[in-house]
Amino acid sequence: MLTWVSRLISRIFPEDPNPGCGYLGLRLPDGHPFHKGGCFKHDDAFADANANGLNSKKTLNQVDWELFCDWYKTASEAPTDAERCQLASEICRYWPLARLGGKVLWDGRK
Numbered sequence: 473m474l475t476w477v478s479r480l481i482s483r484i485f486p487e488d489p490n491p492g493c494g495y496l497g498l499r500l501p502d503g504h505p506f507h508k509g510g511c512f513k514h515d516d517a518f519a520d521a522n523a524n525g526l527n528s529k530k531t532l533n534q535v536d537w538e539l540f541c542d543w544y545k546t547a548s549e550a551p552t553d554a555e556r557c558q559l560a561s562e563i564c565r566y567w568p569l570a571r572l573g574g575k576v577l578w579d580g581r582k
Contacts, residue, residue: 491515493566495573505550505559506566510542514570521579532578536571543567 493500493511500506517535530538540563547559 500566505546506543506562509546510539513542514539518574518578532574535578536567536574539570540567 490499491512492502492507492515493504500511514535517530517538520529521532521535543559543563543566547556547563550556550559
C-alpha cells in the first residue's frame, strides 16, 4: 500500500528544485548547519534511488542513518555547549520527520 501512496504523492507534489534540508516551504533556513551537514548527501541518495529504482546502491534505512550520523557530527562540532545542545534538540525534532517523509517518497531499495 505504501508504494501506491508513494506514487500518488509523487504525482501530486513536484520534485523539490532546491537541495538541502526540507521540502519546498518546509525547509530549514538557508545557512542552517544541517544543510551542509548531511542534507545534500541525503538528497543525492534520493535522486539516485528515484533514477535507478531497485538498483539503488543503498536502502532507505542506510541513507537515513547516514543523515542522522552527519547531523550528529555537525552538532558535536558546534563551537559552544549551547549550540551543541540546540542542534541535538533539532536532530530529535527533524530526523523523525525526514524518516517519515522518506518512507513516502523513497523509490529505491527497501
